[in-house]
Each structure stands twice: as C-alpha cells, then as structure tokens.
Amino acid sequence: MDIVVGVIVGLIVLMFLVTAHEFGHFIMARKNGVKVLEFGICFPPRMVAWVKDPKTKKWRKLPRKEWKKPQDGLIFSLNWLPIGGFCQMDGESAADTRKGTFGNASFLSKTKILFGGVAMNWLVAFIIFTVLAWTGMPEFLDNQFTITSDSRISAKPVQITSVAENSPADKAGIKNGDYIIAVDDTTVKYSSDVSEYNEAHAGQSVIYKIIRSQNSECIKNPECWNGECDRNEPLESLEIPTTLNNKESEYLLGVTMSTSQSLTYSTWSAPIVGAGLTLQLTGETFKGVAEMIGNLVSGIARQFSFNPEVREDGQEAISTVGESISGPVGIIGVLFPTFTAAGPTNLAFLTALISVSLACMNVLPIPALDGGRWLLIAVYKLFNKKLTKETEEKIVSRAMFVLLALIFIVTILDIVRIAN
16 A cells, blocks of 8 residues: 555656646746747646637636647646646747747747756755755755754654564563664664664674663754753663574564654755755766766776676676666655655655756756757757758657667666566
8 A cells, every 4th residue: 555655646746846847948938938839737638628818818628629729829738647747839849930939039048948947846856955954854865965053953763663572682682662873883873774784793792772761852862862961751771782693594683673764954044955955966966877877888898808807897887877777667666655655754855856856867968858959959059050850850759769768678677676
C-alpha cells in the first residue's frame, strides 16, 4: 500500500513540476508577444477544455465537436495521461515569420521563452527550500548551506524500534526505545551508519553509546545528549559493550532502527537559505553530470586497452554511471515511496531537488531540450544562416530519438535494480 501511495504521489509531483516548467514558457511567451494556442495539464487524449474569447476575454467550455477546429483564443485543457503538461505556441519553428509566432520573435525574446521553464523550476525549488528553512530543513548534504548565526538545530538520534529475543543486543541490555548516538568512537547520524559499522565489524566486540529518556524535547536537543542542558527529567547515558554475530548469522545486532532526522530552523535568513541551497544543489547537479560524462568517456576509452586491468577499471567506471542514473521507474517506484513514507518534510525536499534537476537537465545543450534548442538558434544566428523548418525538425527529432533511447535504457536498468 505504501508503494502504491508513493507512486501516486510521485506522479502528482512530477506532473506539477513539468506543468510549472511549461507555465514558465507560457508566461514568457505571453509577455513577449507570442500567441499561445493551448496550455494543457497532463498529456492528451483530452478530457475537457475551455477557450478564452479574444474579444470578450471570457472563458467558455469548448464542446467536444469543436476540439479539432482551429480556435482564435487560448485553449486551456485537462488531459488524461498524468505525465506532465504542455504549452503549444503558434509557429514554434524558428523559421516561421508570421506575426505573433515564436519564429518571428527576437533572439532575446526566444531566449526568455526557452529559459522561462528553467527559471520556473528554480523558482519552485527556491520557494520550497525557503518554506522548509522556516518549518525545519532536513540535512541531506555534507556542508549543506545555512546561515549559522540564524540556525537552530533540532535533532533526533537513531532509535531502536525492536530488539530480537536472544540477539546480541538483547543479551547486552539494549532496549526497545533506546537511542544510539555513537558506536565505539564513531558518531552516527543515520540508521545506515550503524548498519555499515556493524557490517565492517561483524563478529567483533563494539561499544554502543546509548541514551534513554522519556522526555521527547530533551531527546531533540543535541546538547542534552552530553548533559550540557537544563532539564527536569534525567537523561540516562550508557556505554554498552556488545559482541556482534558473524556475517553468516541471520543478523549481526538483532535490532530494527528508525530513520533519524535532524532539522535546522531559520527565521530572517530563510529566503537566503532557500536561494543558497538552490544554487548549491545546482552546482552539485552539474558537477555530478560532469563526473558521469567523464566516467563514461574514460570507461569506453579504456575498453580499447590491451591491459586487462585497465579494461576492468573501465568497466567499473561505466558501471558507476549506470548506478548513478535513475529513470522514471526508479524515481517514481523507489524514491517517492521512500520519501513519502519518511514524511512531508522529506517529500518536499525531494520535490525541490527534482525541480532543480529538471532545470539543470533542460539547460544542457541537447537539441531536444530547451538549452539545445537555444544553442541551435544561437549558432545559426551567429553565422547569419537561416535555420529552416526541415533542418530544425531533423536535428531535434534525431536528438529526441537518442534521448528517448537513453530513457528506455535507464528504465531497463531501474527495473533490473529493483528486481534484484
């Protein structure tokens, strides 16, 4: 049931983000004198539509019998396929010279229109991050941007939610409801930190630093973990030696743990944090794309080496590319169910992160995307050559074919990863 809810939430979020992107194109087209024929939420087939009379400026429902007839006014439609939205402009080819068409717009106007969607995705991310800075920002990045002088941290360590009978944890005296703040001298922030440490020290004796308290507010304050805050109810701090099971055993420690959460609250600096985190994630996204392309190119190049070790290194580099990419199945079928189950704060962060990713993706110089279309128009303008409709369609359609092929391959990889 959680997976179904997560998938539904994922489709709604992606539809919202793509529609917001298209709305950015819509706003810039209208502001720059380009006629928009239709703005649609979701993809056809059409469910229902309205048209705005250009004379009276009033909206009326468009009868089904008129759907295929050209309309003078703007059409707003709701469609059946929940995979985004679209903004259909008049004369979208750069070669169209009719008044009010995209092709007839100036180069500056074309630039504003093409990057209007990108700007809207960045704006959505900025708004979400600003709200999260006020209401509690989760920490997902090392050195995540924040204004230290205007930050209040509310943290909750990893909590034990169940202890298996006769397990190493049970024998050592670890109880349901305990909080783990460190293993040996290693501080832990997430349940995965504990699991990874246990995996690396299977069969060995380790010491868990545990805190116990019925005071939830005390648990949220990191200062209380070391006895540095005033509190009415004592917080018990324990160091519990535990011998882990071997890797061949059913479990190493014998506990289940909740996902810990650390939230940072800001006041006056919330908009600054929103802008700073948007820029930080944009930089990280482009950095990740550059590393991915570098690994792919170097990995392919190494396959031509006569040295088997070099070829093996190349294969590992190529495999990291596949592991670092997630397509529609991975995003909707894995990420969204996980983040939806983790709560609205984490889901909002994921939404903003994907919005930044959409913006960055559409900036890339691929002709099927906004950045690529702009580059194509810019190159022909730079060399003072006419970009014909046939040439533009040929370049864009071939790029789109390659892009769809990549999406198909990534989708297959997603399915394989999930199946395994």
